[in-house]
Amino acid sequence: MKYPNGIKKDTIFHNINYKNRGMDLEDDLNVTNQYYREEDKAYIYKKPTPIKIVNVDYISRKAATIKEAYFMEPSTTDYNGIYKGKYIDFEAKETKSKTSFPLNNIHPHQIKHIRNIYNHNGIVFLIVRFTTLDITYLLFGKDFLYYIDSCDKKSIPISYFEEVGYKIEYKLRPRVDYLKIIDEMYGGI
Amino acid sequence: MKYPNGIKKDTIFHNINYKNRGMDLEDDLNVTNQYYREEDKAYIYKKPTPIKIVNVDYISRKAATIKEAYFMEPSTTDYNGIYKGKYIDFEAKETKSKTSFPLNNIHPHQIKHIRNIYNHNGIVFLIVRFTTLDITYLLFGKDFLYYIDSCDKKSIPISYFEEVGYKIEYKLRPRVDYLKIIDEMYGGI
Numbered sequence: 001m002k003y004p005n006g007i008k009k010d011t012i013f014h015n016i017n018y019k020n021r022g023m024d025l026e027d028d029l030n031v032t033n034q035y036y037r038e039e040d041k042a043y044i045y046k047k048p049t050p051i052k053i054v055n056v057d058y059i060s061r062k063a064a065t066i067k068e069a070y071f072m073e074p075s076t077t078d079y080n081g082i083y084k085g086k087y088i089d090f091e092a093k094e095t096k097s098k099t100s101f102p103l104n105n106i107h108p109h110q111i112k113h114i115r116n117i118y119n120h121n122g123i124v125f126l127i128v129r130f131t132t133l134d135i136t137y138l139l140f141g142k143d144f145l146y147y148i149d150s151c152d153k154k155s156i157p158i159s160y161f162e163e164v165g166y167k168i169e170y171k172l173r174p175r176v177d178y179l180k181i182i183d184e185m186y187g188g189i
Numbered sequence: 190m191k192y193p194n195g196i197k198k199d200t201i202f203h204n205i206n207y208k209n210r211g212m213d214l215e216d217d218l219n220v221t222n223q224y225y226r227e228e229d230k231a232y233i234y235k236k237p238t239p240i241k242i243v244n245v246d247y248i249s250r251k252a253a254t255i256k257e258a259y260f261m262e263p264s265t266t267d268y269n270g271i272y273k274g275k276y277i278d279f280e281a282k283e284t285k286s287k288t289s290f291p292l293n294n295i296h297p298h299q300i301k302h303i304r305n306i307y308n309h310n311g312i313v314f315l316i317v318r319f320t321t322l323d324i325t326y327l328l329f330g331k332d333f334l335y336y337i338d339s340c341d342k343k344s345i346p347i348s349y350f351e352e353v354g355y356k357i358e359y360k361l362r363p364r365v366d367y368l369k370i371i372d373e374m375y376g377g378i
Contacts, residue, residue, distance in 0.1 A: 045265055048239040051255065066240065066258040076234055080269060085310035116232050121274035140232040172318050 025129045025136070026093050028175045035174040042179060044088055049118030050074055071142065077111045077117075077124075083179060086186070087122040089114075090178075094129045100155040101128050104146065111148065115140045123186065127168070127178060130158060137165040138181050214283050214318045214325070218268065219365045224363040231368060233270030233277055239343055252274040264298045266313075272368060275375070276311040278303075279367075283318045289344040290317050292337065300337065303330045312375065316357070316367060319347060327370050 029046070036042040055068035077091040091114070093105045106126075117124040124141035140158075140168075143164045147156055166181045212220075215331035218235070225231040244257035266280040280303070283292045295315075306313040328345075332353045336345055355370045 037305075040305075040308075043302070043309060048237040049242075051240050051258070053238075059236040064260060066255065066260070069240070069255040069258055071253060071255070082276040082278070082306060082309050082311045085276065087271040087274065113232070116226075116229075117271060119229075120271050122231060122271045149369070 004047060013138065023175075024131075025092050025127070025176075029092055029127070030117070032174040032176045032178070033079075033081075036179065042083040042088070044083065046079050046080055047074070047076070069138060073107055073109065076113045077110055083123070087117070088182070089117045089122050089124045090127055091128040092129075095130050096130075096132050097155075098130065098132050100157045101130075101161070102155045103153060111145075115145055118142060123182060125178075127176070128161065128165075133158075136168045136170075136176060137161040138168055138178055140166040140185070191217065194201075212364070213320075214281050214365075215318070218281055218316070221269075221363040221365045221367070222270075225368065231270060231272040231277070233268055233272065235268050236263070236265070249278075262296055262298065265302045272312070272371065276306070277371070278311050278313045279316055281316040281318075283320050285319075285321050286344075287321050287347070289346045290350070291343060291344045297358055300334075304334055307331060307334060312371060314324045314367075316365070317350065317354075325357045325365060326350040327357055327367055328354040329374070346376075 024048070033044045033046070036044060041089075050072040051066075051069045052072050053066055054161075055066070057065040057067050059065070077089055080087070080089040081091065082088065090104065091110055093101070095101050095105065114124050114126075118141040126137060126139045126144055127136060129136040136145045139161060143160075144156075149161060166184075168176055168178055168181065171177055215235070216274060222231075222233045222235070227231060239261040240255075240258045241261050242255055242258045244255070245254050246254040248254070266278055268281065269276070269278040271277065279297060280295065282290070284290050284294065295354055303313050303315075307330040315328045315330075315333055317328060318325040328350060332349075333345075336349060355373075357370065358368055360366055
């Protein structure tokens with residue numbers, strides 16, 4: 001059983017590990033998605049982390065403690081849901097690099113998933129935060145797949161995000177308003 | 190921390206607890222969804238069971254053992270994905286009753302979720318198997334919500350499934366071909 005790349009130690013000790021900025025990308029997206037739900041705008045959720053349960057202390061129907069379990073590699077992206085009747089799907093990642101987004105952040109299964117969703121006319125994208133620079137980009141699945149198919153499978157330079165991605169400005173509410181970019185791109189939906 | 194109604198002991202000791210029929214509904218849906226993916230027909234996944242992780246033995250970046258964790262109540266349905274560009278969302282439940290489907294099988298959060306997805310034009314439904322009778326029905330969200338809003342909040346009689354639901358016949362591949370019913374209902378998609 002392996003500890004997958006995509007799962008950071010930070011996410012486990014979530015409550016005690018805050019970055020200087022105050023919130024990490026996952027927190028920002030959680031409050032953003034909650035805002036969208038409160039506004040009845042979109043229903044988009046983070047999927048639970050996949051876990052293989054090996055041993056459970058099964059005290060009663062109402063109380064059970066998992067005593068042994070392992071992290072599993074996700075076979076899909078982390079976030080999906082519905083916006084204006086359309087299927088929305090994305091993966092969110094942070095990198096400390098100032099120059100490029102390392103592709104070992106994204107599992108092969110997830111790349112395949114992004115391709116499948118794109119081919120089936122879902123709205124699929126990445127949200128990538130360059131934490132050192134404190135800049136967050138949205139990169140559509142189409143542009144992500146174009147890059148890894150025709151250029152480089154190891155990393156995507158930040159210049160590619162600047163050129164074909166969409167910068168997401170921070171706001172008070174919602175904090176990371178990625179649906180604004182979806183509205184601009186898919187005006188008619 | 191409670192052991193939510195929706196999680197059966199069966200699902201934990203999954204490999205050693207098979208019913209006489211051979212497979213339970215969750216297994217049937219897993220192989221059905223896998224078949225849809227292999228046929229490039231639809232990308233629909235079961236969400237991982239939500240777990241609250243309390244203690245992790247963090248040996249290395251590649252190996253970590255969860256030593257203490259608890260089951261959480263799901264805030265959405267268990268299955269979602271994309272079919273012909275449309276957002277698909279459903280919950281699957283078994284009951285041993287021969288006469289009705291007890292609604293304590295569905296959490297209030299899940300009912301709210303079904304309502305939200307229905308209002309936002311997603312394709313949302315329940316798949317309910319009456320295990321003693323060995324009959325599986327699909328009930329659309331619209332009809333489910335109509336019943337609980339206007340009739341009874343405790344259970345739905347099997348006659349309601351017979352009248353407004355759709356019987357799903359077992360097949361060899363895929364075993365529980367629920368998308369056939371979606372095709373019949375949403376012919377144009």
